[in-house]
Amino acid sequence: MKTVIIGQGAIGSLLAGICQQQKMDYAVLPRGSVCQPVRLIRLDGRLLEFSPEPVSPAQLQRDELLLLPLKAFQIIPAVKQLRPFLTKQTLVLLNNGMGVMEQVQKLLPDSPLIAGISKKAAYKKATQVLETGTGTTELGWVFRPASHSAQATERQLKALLTPCLWHQDLQPALWQKLAINAVINPLTALNNIKNGELAQPEYQQQIRQLCAETAALMQRKNLSGWQNIDAVVESVINSTADNYSSMHQDIAHNRATEIDYINGYLVLQGQQAGLEMAAHENLWQRVKALATSQDK
Structure with missing residues (x-):
């Protein structure tokens, strides 16, 4: 083959x-x-x-x-x-x-x-x-x-x-990866930092809100793993501390990002489920605005 x-x-x-x-x-x-x-x-x-x-x-x-x-x-x-x-x-x-x-x-x-x-x-x-x-x-x-x-x-x-x-059912793993990407990618891109810097105190409240919104949506959809989203995100931040996220690199090199398929997807799914996804909406629009400003 x-x-x-x-x-x-x-x-x-x-x-x-x-x-x-x-x-x-x-x-x-x-x-x-x-x-x-x-x-x-x-x-x-x-x-x-x-x-x-x-x-x-x-x-x-x-x-x-x-x-x-x-x-x-x-x-x-x-x-x-x-x-x-x-x-x-x-x-x-x-x-x-x-x-x-x-x-x-x-x-x-x-x-x-x-x-x-x-x-x-x-x-x-x-x-x-x-x-x-x-x-x-x-x-x-x-x-x-x-x-x-x-x-x-x-x-x-x-x-x-x-x-x-x-996996017989890949959906829980896909959603866990989505939850990780929805925190690390936009925050590193907007703040021009490596993944590990998200462990600093100034980012913790925002990370908690993002994780809480994703967990609520996963729970509404009856997806397993929503209880430990915070811990999983923290673990990946630490284990990839020296890396730049793909979205950071996209913004740095003036390339299109996948924000519509990450935070944008979560916002649209939240709307369908009757949930407000304010933190994700904020990052979605800010990354789109940043990308648009670079195109000018």
Whole structure:
């Protein structure tokens, strides 16, 4: 089974490097027709320089495993580009935020689909990629085919994304990741700080309010894990203290953010549930305003 990685972002380039190291059959679908060369520095200091094999949508066969390590707002355009050429391929969504998976299901109701939460972290500047973090990748089938190919897909992902954990129901894990991102991403972006600085006293009241709003929404939706959101967020702040969040980097480099799919998603879900999400609404609008001001 050939792995096809969509795009050459930081995580996509890291995954391509892992495929390269493991001598897996893989290719990259780049933004243009040619792949950039990659200079990857792994966590252990190993250096890998390589040029991935490019592939176009029209060159897809039938049984590829398609990985989409993209920004949330890039997923639907990518899927629409791929759709005319898809048959039995399995898609794996590895984006931050929520709301995209349901849109993909509507576009591809019969396609095998997996949602994933990756704790892999990388920083990319030009063609150099620095691996900055690792951890368990959590995966769950959204639509699982009845054929034996599902087992082959799971083996392939285990080799590529190890350590990985499969869930019968990924929703609680997705919401926990959303709760973490909804605190760390906007606050680090707005204050131009590393994750660890959020442990300072001046941020604690705001963090508590954000966590309380998310917990109330999760409880209303009968999702497990709402009781310990504060502790989980605190743990991630401490364990990623030296990292810059993806949204911080997006703002710093004048790129579009995923705020609509993180705090924006929570606000809209809160409205549907009859809950006020004032703290999330505030961050949602402030990040959008900051991004707009940079575009001028």
